[in-house]
Amino acid sequence: MTQGETYAYPFQFTQDDVVAFAQVSGDDNPLHLNADFAASTPFKRPIIHGILGASVFSNVIGTKFPGAGSIYVKQSLDFLRPMFVDTAYEARFEILSINADKHTAEISTEIIDVQTKKVTTKGVAVVMNREHF
Numbered sequence: 001m002t003q004g005e006t007y008a009y010p011f012q013f014t015q016d017d018v019v020a021f022a023q024v025s026g027d028d029n030p031l032h033l034n035a036d037f038a039a040s041t042p043f044k045r046p047i048i049h050g051i052l053g054a055s056v057f058s059n060v061i062g063t064k065f066p067g068a069g070s071i072y073v074k075q076s077l078d079f080l081r082p083m084f085v086d087t088a089y090e091a092r093f094e095i096l097s098i099n100a101d102k103h104t105a106e107i108s109t110e111i112i113d114v115q116t117k118k119v120t121t122k123g124v125a126v127v128m129n130r131e132h133f
Contacts, residue, residue, distance in 0.1 A: 001105065001132045007065035007093040010114070011056055013048055015085045021052040047082040054121055056091045057109045061125060065093050066105070066132040073104060073126040081113070081120040088114035096124065103130045 022028045027049055030037035038046040054077055061070050083089065089111050096106040104126055111121040127133075 001066055001095055001098070003095050003098055005095045007060065009056065009060050009064065009091045009093075010088065011091065012088050013052065013083075013085055015046070018046070018048055018052065018085060021049055021055075025049070025051070043082050045084065047084060050077070050079040050083075050121065053083045053089075053111060054109075054123075056089075056111065057093075057123075057125060060091055060093060061107070061127055065107075066127065066129045069129050069131055071128040073128055075109070075125045076123040078122050079120070080122065081118055083111070083113075083120050089120070090114055098133050100133060102128070103133045104128045105133045 018032055022033055031041060031043070032046055032049055035046055038044065057075065058072065061072065062068070092110045092112060094108040096108050098105045107125045107127055109123050109125050110119055112118070113120055
């Protein structure tokens with residue numbers, strides 16, 4: 001892998017995914033699960049847990065880019081806009097820098113709403129992978 005290399009991954013979540021995440025995480029905030037409650041908020045409908053949305057970063061880093069053998073060292077996250085079920089998103093990745101001595105890379109991580117082209121979540125991951133860096 002080289003500095004500047006990019007990867008894009010399309011995805012979306014269902015309400016069943018949100019319910020399953022709430023059960024596993026214990027975060028049963030009605031903002032994510034109750035349409036009547038969410039209607040009374042500025043979002044007007046249930047939103048996806050921010051960490052559920054960002055979990056796509058772990059999926060891609062651990063299985064696709066750079067892939068198997070990757071170890072997460074750090075991840076910063078900024079939640080800029082809400083995410084909703086049954087909405088098309090694209091996770092985008094770019095290798096910002098590589099430290100070959102430590103077998104690590106800084107990787108830009110972003111989620112884009114495909115329809116609006118707006119960034120919902122962004123951050124930077126530090127990843128160790130002895131085979132790729």
